[in-house]
Amino acid sequence: xxxxxxxxxVVSAASSSTKWxxxxxxxxxxxxxxxxxxxxxxxxxxxxxxxxxxxxxxREAERADYLGGFLMLQSMAxxxxxxLGTYIAEAxxxxxxxSFLMNHCIWPYQSGEVIVQNYNSLLTLAHLAEVSDGIxxxxxxxxxxxxxxxxxxxxxSFMDMNAVAARALSSALLPAxxxxxxxxxxxxxxxxTLFGDIVEKLCCHPAYRLLSLRSLPQMPAGSxxxxxxxxxxxxxxxxxxxxxxxLLEEGLRWDVKVNSSDNVHGRQVNKSLAAMxxxxxxxxxxVDASMFSHPGLYTPWAxxxxxxxxxxDRFAKFEMSASLLSNDQSCAKLIRSMQDKAYSxxxxxxxxxxxxxxxxxxxxFEECFARIEDINASYKAL
Amino acid sequence: MEEGVVNEMRKGRLGDLFDAQxxxxxxxxxxxxxxxxxxxxxPQYRDxxxxxxxxxxEACESLQSFLLLQSLGGGTGSGLGCYxxxxxxxxxxxxxxxxxxxxxxxxxxxxxxxxxxLLSLAELTEHADAVFPLENQALMDMCSLIQARSNPANNQPxxxxxxxxxxxxxxxxxxxxxxxxxxxxxxxxxxxxxxxPLNVDLNEITTNLxxxxxxxFLLASLSPLAAPRDVSKLAGAPRAVDQxxxxxxxxxxxxxxxxxxxxxxxxxxxxMRGKMSIADMNRNVMRLRPNLRMxxxxxxxxxxxxxxxxxVGVPFSLLGLVNxxxxxxxxxTMQDRFARLYKRKVYLHHYLQYMEEGAFAHASETVQGLIHxxxxxxxxxxxxxxxxxxxxxxxxx
Numbered sequence: 001x002x003x004x005x006x007x008x009x010v011v012s013a014a015s016s017s018t019k020w021x022x023x024x025x026x027x028x029x030x031x032x033x034x035x036x037x038x039x040x041x042x043x044x045x046x047x048x049x050x051x052x053x054x055x056x057x058x059r060e061a062e063r064a065d066y067l068g069g070f071l072m073l074q075s076m077a078x079x080x081x082x083x084l085g086t087y088i089a090e091a092x093x094x095x096x097x098x099s100f101l102m103n104h105c106i107w108p109y110q111s112g113e114v115i116v117q118n119y120n121s122l123l124t125l126a127h128l129a130e131v132s133d134g135i136x137x138x139x140x141x142x143x144x145x146x147x148x149x150x151x152x153x154x155x156x157s158f159m160d161m162n163a164v165a166a167r168a169l170s171s172a173l174l175p176a177x178x179x180x181x182x183x184x185x186x187x188x189x190x191x192x193t194l195f196g197d198i199v200e201k202l203c204c205h206p207a208y209r210l211l212s213l214r215s216l217p218q219m220p221a222g223s224x225x226x227x228x229x230x231x232x233x234x235x236x237x238x239x240x241x242x243x244x245x246x247l248l249e250e251g252l253r254w255d256v257k258v259n260s261s262d263n264v265h266g267r268q269v270n271k272s273l274a275a276m277x278x279x280x281x282x283x284x285x286x287v288d289a290s291m292f293s294h295p296g297l298y299t300p301w302a303x304x305x306x307x308x309x310x311x312x313d314r315f316a317k318f319e320m321s322a323s324l325l326s327n328d329q330s331c332a333k334l335i336r337s338m339q340d341k342a343y344s345x346x347x348x349x350x351x352x353x354x355x356x357x358x359x360x361x362x363x364x365f366e367e368c369f370a371r372i373e374d375i376n377a378s379y380k381a382l
Numbered sequence: 383m384e385e386g387v388v389n390e391m392r393k394g395r396l397g398d399l400f401d402a403q404x405x406x407x408x409x410x411x412x413x414x415x416x417x418x419x420x421x422x423x424x425p426q427y428r429d430x431x432x433x434x435x436x437x438x439x440e441a442c443e444s445l446q447s448f449l450l451l452q453s454l455g456g457g458t459g460s461g462l463g464c465y466x467x468x469x470x471x472x473x474x475x476x477x478x479x480x481x482x483x484x485x486x487x488x489x490x491x492x493x494x495x496x497x498x499x500l501l502s503l504a505e506l507t508e509h510a511d512a513v514f515p516l517e518n519q520a521l522m523d524m525c526s527l528i529q530a531r532s533n534p535a536n537n538q539p540x541x542x543x544x545x546x547x548x549x550x551x552x553x554x555x556x557x558x559x560x561x562x563x564x565x566x567x568x569x570x571x572x573x574x575x576x577x578x579p580l581n582v583d584l585n586e587i588t589t590n591l592x593x594x595x596x597x598x599f600l601l602a603s604l605s606p607l608a609a610p611r612d613v614s615k616l617a618g619a620p621r622a623v624d625q626x627x628x629x630x631x632x633x634x635x636x637x638x639x640x641x642x643x644x645x646x647x648x649x650x651x652x653x654m655r656g657k658m659s660i661a662d663m664n665r666n667v668m669r670l671r672p673n674l675r676m677x678x679x680x681x682x683x684x685x686x687x688x689x690x691x692x693x694v695g696v697p698f699s700l701l702g703l704v705n706x707x708x709x710x711x712x713x714x715t716m717q718d719r720f721a722r723l724y725k726r727k728v729y730l731h732h733y734l735q736y737m738e739e740g741a742f743a744h745a746s747e748t749v750q751g752l753i754h755x756x757x758x759x760x761x762x763x764x765x766x767x768x769x770x771x772x773x774x775x776x777x778x779x
Contacts, residue, residue: 004577031444035585036685079589111664112682113580115590115649144661155661158579341682348679348759350593 002080003029026060028053034079038120039358041083049084050091057092061099069100069133069195071173074124077108077117082124086131093131100195102134104169107334109140116351118342123360125335126368129375133195134203136211137331138165142247149250150218167316168215171323176278176309179285181293192278192309201307202274202327207378210331214241215323218249229320231279231287238277238322239291245270245330271382272298272328274305281320284310299382332379339372384411384458404434412457416498417736419461431466432473439474447478447584449567450510454502455486455495464505471509478511478588482567485638485712487519494729496719497742503716504745507752511588512598514566515709520639521559527634528558528607565693566602566637569701572655572689580660582653582687590685591649591705594759596752599709600651603636603702605629623658623698627666630702631674638712645708646675646760651685656698658688677760707760710753717749 006029014021030049034041061067070092074085085103092101105124108117128135143164147156151164178189192198203209216238219227240252256269277292289308298305315321345351346365355365385407391397392405406427412419439445448470452463463481470479483506486495506513573582592598605626630652633641654663663686676683692698723729724742733742 002581004581008577032446033581033583033585035583035589037585037589079586109664110682111668112684113660113686114586115680115683115685144664148661155659157659157661344679348593348677350679351589353595354589354592 002033003031005029026056028056034083036077036114036116036120037079037354037358038083038086038116038123039355039360041079041081041085042087042123043083043359045080045084046087050087053088054091054095058095061096067096067099068193069102069199070096071195072101072103072132074103075106075108076121076124077106077114078120081106082120086124086127089128090131100133100199101131102136102195102198103128103132104136104138104165106165107137107139109144110337111141113140116354118338118345119351119355119365121338122335122342122372123365123368125375126371129209129371132209133199134211135209136169136213136325137334138168138213139247139334145248146218149248151220153220164218168213168323171215171280171315171321172213172276172278172325174280174311174315176280176311179308179310181290181306181308197307198276198325202276202325204274207375208273208327208382210375210379211325211327212247212330213323213325214238214247215321216241216249217318217321221317224317229281229318231283231320234320234322235287235289235291238324242272242275242292242297242324242326242328243269245328245333247330269296270328270330272305272326273302273382274298274307275324275326275328276307276309277322277324279308279310279320279322280313280315281318282312282314284312284320329379329382332376335372335376339369339376343369385409401438403437406430406434412461413732414455414492414494414498415457415732415736416461416464416494416501417733419457419459419463420465420501421461421736423458423462424465428469431469435470435473445474445477447480447511448474450479450481450483452481452502453484453486454499455484455490455492456498459484460498460502464502464509467505467509478585479509480512480514480584481506481510482514482516482563484516484518484563485716487517487639488715489519494723494732496716496723497729497733499716500720500749501741501745503713503752504748507596507748510598512592512600514600514602514703515638515712516563516566516602517638517712518559520637521562523634523639524562524607524637525558531607562604562607562637566604566701568693569604569653569655569699570703572691572693573653573687576689576691578687578689578691580686580688582651582685582689586685586687587651587703591651591703593648593680593705594755596755597648597705597759599705601636601638601640601642601704601706601709603630603704605635605700605702606696607635623662624666624669626698626700627652627670630700631670638709640706640708640711642704642706642708643674645706645710646677647683648677648705648707648760649680649683649685650674650705651687651703653687653689653701653703654698655689655700656692656696657690658698660686660688663688707756710756713749713753713756717746717753720746 006027010022010027028049030045034045057070072085072089075081089101089103105128108114108121114120125135140161143161144156146164147153147160151160153160173194175191177191180189202211216234217227217229237249237252240254241247241249244253244256246252275292275298277289279287279289292308293306352362352365388405388407392400392402408423408427412423450463450467452459454460467479467481470477483502486492486499492498570587571584574584587600588598591600606629629635631643633643636642652663652667667684667686671682671684724746730739
């Protein structure tokens with residue numbers, strides 16, 4: 001599936017300015033696609049191609065000295081990324097039961113890019129919730145708004161949006177070492193073990209696996225030289241983003257404060273189960289970030305919910321940058337709206353024959369809906 | 383059959399594209415008789431047809447779909463065409479069958495066309511995966527629209543869609559109309575042939591636009607019809623892009639003589655060719671959606687596709703494929719014309735030579751059922767607001 005996409009990715013990596021490129025023979029693609037049909041990707045292409053794909057994965061895993069885990073990048077609205085991706089995730093979980101598996105999933109536009117995206121996204125999420133250790137949900141509409149409002153790109157293309165998502169992901173996952181929350185020491189602590197520490201600290205409960213990623217600052221490349229960076233400004237904005245649950249730096253609601261008695265009209269603080277804050281740049285180790293450990297931000301039964309890491313190296317030419325990976329309630333709202341649309345389509349019986357053709361019956365849909373209701377309810381109770 | 387037509391194609395400019403072994407002809411035609419095409423020529427040439435089809439299929443790496451181009455008013459296109467549809471369903475069940483069918487217009491010159499059309503429509507409902515209906519009247523109106531917009535004094539052809547020589551010599555009568563239909567097909571398959579940021583394969587079209595197995599009649603509309611006189615002005619100006627989107631939903635640009643704005647949209651697909659970004663498409667979809675009546679269970683029902691390569695001569699173009707309940711008006715007209723002839727049983731004896739009379743009643747019932755299903759499914763509001771039992775999950779334990 002998607003031979004053109006795979007070829008383009010390999011070619012653009014090989015022709016980019018960095019030295020890294022995809023190894024030859026590490027790609028797999030087929031001629032015909034899944035037709036935006038989750039059932040086709042999962043039941044039809046999954047069993048057929050799982051062995052080939054797992055071979056490729058195994059080859060890479062055996063080459064590594066130390067296997068930190070697997071990171072899968074997929075979209076949730078389509079047929080191949082969602083359906084076949086889910087099947088491969090389950091296969092990887094079977095072949096490597098004690099490794100970590102994290103998924104970086106792209107949540108489609110609210111206004112719709114594929115008509116059956118409601119079905120596809122919910123089916124994917126329900127299945128991944130069982131297999132994966134952590135699911136990072138990234139919204140297309142948030143990436144779009146970031147490009148339009150913060151990076152001043154009037155008509156963002158997919159390349160721009162992909163760049164924003166990639167920068168956010170790398171700012172969270174690049175090497176960093178632990179540091180105490182209050183700061184002030186100049187010694188570097190233990191380095192963050194990729195995936196092991198993230199899963200241990202953030203996805204510590206089997207019912208709570210959805211992570212959201214917030215990264216600051218976002219600005220056009222041309223403005224970087226003219227901006228003064230200060231830690232208090234960055235940390236303040238990041239904390240407010242966490243409090244309101246928004247993914248965008250702009251248009252934050254500053255009236256929502258952490259002490260719940262100050263909030264008006266029942267505006268809830270976005271509660272998190274756990275969070276990891278990574279600071280990069282000058283003075284990252286020394287700055288005081290204790291505002292993030294306010295207990296009002298976290299659910300009452302969490303033990304040591306905040307971990308902090310830092311790295312003195314700059315990230316992407318920003319003098320100072322911060323990113324926050326948190327397990328919080330903001331994802332649950334996305335799921336709720338998509339669920340309502342999926343229910344109305346399901347009640348009308350629309351498109352079900354397309355899925356039944358490949359073996360996903362009404363029963364399977366009902367099971368997935370039940371699991372999603374579980375996820376929703378557990379996040380609401382945070 | 384239709385030896386004249388096939389020979390003319392072979393002698394034409396694109397004659398080399400066709401493999402001579404693929405062409406099947408016979409001396410006499412079907413005499414505008416659906417039964418002659420379906421029940422006589424069909425079984426007679428079944429093996430030859432299978433051979434010709436199997437040869438290119440075996441040369442394929444991965445077979446996705448078949449495109450059937452036929453007219454419904456005559457005998458060969460409709461009768462033999464439907465026979466081939468059945469054949470493909472038996473032999474290659476996994477491949478999708480797309481039928482581009484020319485529906486007979488109001489002033490059709492073939493007297494038995496209501497019989498032929500209704501019998502074919504019943505077959506298409508049962509055996510095709512998606513049908514793109516076209517009407518000659520609509521295509522003719524679009525050609526005259528192009529003529530009206532073009533400047534006869536200007537030597538350049540104003541539209542590359544209708545083919546060369548529109549201003550000067552007449553050309554063959556149906557060339558320009560066929561050109562529009564051909565462009566629709568080219569647009570449809572452009573994502574398969576070229577790359578783009580948001581590819582749309584043919585099987586994605588069925589998955590997204592066919593919510594119920596029998597409601598698979600997809601209305602097509604194309605825009606821009608005529609390349610504007612100053613092509614360079616169109617390239618980056620957003621206002622021109624918005625114009626293209628507005629036109630695609632207007633009545634004049636539909637390839638069938640119906641008005642989709644007045645009826646309910648079940649699903650909609652917009653395929654863009656050219657250097658456009660997803661932001662432009664989203665912006666226009668947001669702008670136009672409040673004016674469209676969408677069915678209640680699919681309020682955001684839009685599928686978007688972008689292919690980077692624009693068609694020849696224009697910087698970008700847009701194809702709209704819509705599953706809309708306005709096709710029901712066309713079906714009702716066909717049903718009425720059929721009933722008028724069938725009531726008197728005129729011309730029936732030509733058909734009864736090869737088939738039974740029960741088939742007519744069966745076809746009529748099928749089409750009636752189709753019309754009923756469209757009107758029922760396409761209600762804007764839920765018919766009965768019931769309280770459904772929702773799955774609750776295990777969290778209450």
